[in-house]
Amino acid sequence: MTKEQERAHASLPCEKCPLRKRDLFRDFEQGELDFIGRFKKGDLAVKKGATVLVEGAHNPHLYTVLSGWGFRYKLLEDGRRQIVNYVMPGDLVGLQGNLLGEMKHSVEALSSMVLCVFEKAELFSLYREFPELAYDITWIASREECMLDDNLLTVGRRTALEKVAYLLMFILERSRQCGLIGNGTVSLTQQHVADTLGLSLVHTNKTIARLAERGFLKWEDGGCRILNPEALAELADWTAEKVAKRPFL
Amino acid sequence: MTKEQERAHASLPCEKCPLRKRDLFRDFEQGELDFIGRFKKGDLAVKKGATVLVEGAHNPHLYTVLSGWGFRYKLLEDGRRQIVNYVMPGDLVGLQGNLLGEMKHSVEALSSMVLCVFEKAELFSLYREFPELAYDITWIASREECMLDDNLLTVGRRTALEKVAYLLMFILERSRQCGLIGNGTVSLTQQHVADTLGLSLVHTNKTIARLAERGFLKWEDGGCRILNPEALAELADWTAEKVAKRPFL
DNA sequence: CGTTGAATTGAGGTCACTCAATCGCAGTGG
DNA sequence: CCACTGCGATTGAGTGACCTCAATTCAACG
Known part of the structure; x- marks a missing residue:
């Protein structure tokens, strides 16, 4: 994926989100799309090798990967590193660990990436207004757990x-x-x-x-x-x- | 915990649930308690060593551990076993893996246990009617992920x-x-x-x-x-x- | 052309494994 | 009361998988 394409993503509204065209993902109602559009606070574009999230930091955001990929990892005091899982388009990042409170892991980009930025603080309004989307989040979390079990x-x-x-x-x-x-x-x-x-x-x-x-x-x-x-x-x-x-x- | 106490648990309505008295857990509104009471389909009491859930099976239920403890594990074809996490009072069991579809792990009791039984099929009504509880479930799933990362x-x-x-x-x-x-x-x-x-x-x-x-x-x-x-x-x-x-x- | 990051190779050591035997203890049944 | 059984813990011997250290190659890059 070229830099130009990423920039194109970043400027697109959710309804035109290229991920939504893929067969892999479910269709959304107009109301859901509108809400997600408001929920979304912006894009985050990072280069290969960049650190997206740092263990121990307080991060008010939640992300969905739009393009590119990366990995989640944890460190021991002496530097030993364990990669815990990989993140790819459509994955939710930042949900792991206490919803509020500090991050329990770091995330690094394996290619250039674009992520969709949401506010954790507004997550509850999503639960209140769109139970379907709330259920989706649980589904996603559940899938992540499954992968972790396998790993x-x-x-x-x-x-x-x-x-x-x-x-x-x-x-x-x-x-x-x-x-x-x-x-x-x-x-x-x-x-x-x-x-x-x-x-x-x-x-x-x-x-x-x-x-x-x-x-x-x-x-x-x-x-x-x-x-x-x-x-x-x-x-x-x-x-x-x-x-x-x-x-x- | 004696057998008698477990039996006492099993017959108690949710409002009197002994777990709710513990400082560890948050307080609930009356409406929430009523809903959970309806959502709850019964108790499951198992003996030490019993298998609560089997990998590969289709199980329509979701459980909350009321008393006792156990472990979640996965097997390789040739019998190698990996214990993935332990389940204790207050933990939700059965959420891991596709919400519908077959179980991706087994659960075995390490002591006698009592579990609260819910229907997965009704889970969405919880999301529709009680966003607070839905949010709680995400919180719980998030905590589980955190433990898995650590493990x-x-x-x-x-x-x-x-x-x-x-x-x-x-x-x-x-x-x-x-x-x-x-x-x-x-x-x-x-x-x-x-x-x-x-x-x-x-x-x-x-x-x-x-x-x-x-x-x-x-x-x-x-x-x-x-x-x-x-x-x-x-x-x-x-x-x-x-x-x-x-x-x- | 020197530098840097990743892949590769060899030598030698050790951590953790398998196999196998033994022990203690709690049932259980004759 | 005592053999028999089964399960978990323990121990020793020998081996192999995986480790660390160190050196080398190779490609990409400024």
């Missing part, structure tokens, strides 16, 4: 080989769903993979090499090309969810 | 010693908050600890022994007595949350 299973109980296979399929499928990529390519660094899976960088590299040897994938500068998704899925005991229409804000 | 950090990036210290403090504090225990004792099996932290049973045992040597805790048949919570907290880089009043259903 926990992966980090806790799968082997290194299974972990990498799982993560790549997880990201590939999610990004395909929300239209982030067309080809079978995932752009991230091996350090990200390591920090997601609780592995060291070196061991991650060797594990990826083993998968490449088998011809399941190919690592090419700053990204990964999936050559045999079926084999990876089998290795990881992973099956694609069939996607119903999803809500978003 | 992921623990499993992914902490050492075995830190992991055990963290888990024990996590459970101790949560159960103290909701009044599960008075003394500094946590009743679970080392296998549970292992399956929560992504460790083997043997290594978990040796790690616990190391903590016991240092005088931080003492393992006594089917449970653990915390002797030095400060030392454990420091080891785990863990700090107690100060608890504001919490909602629940």
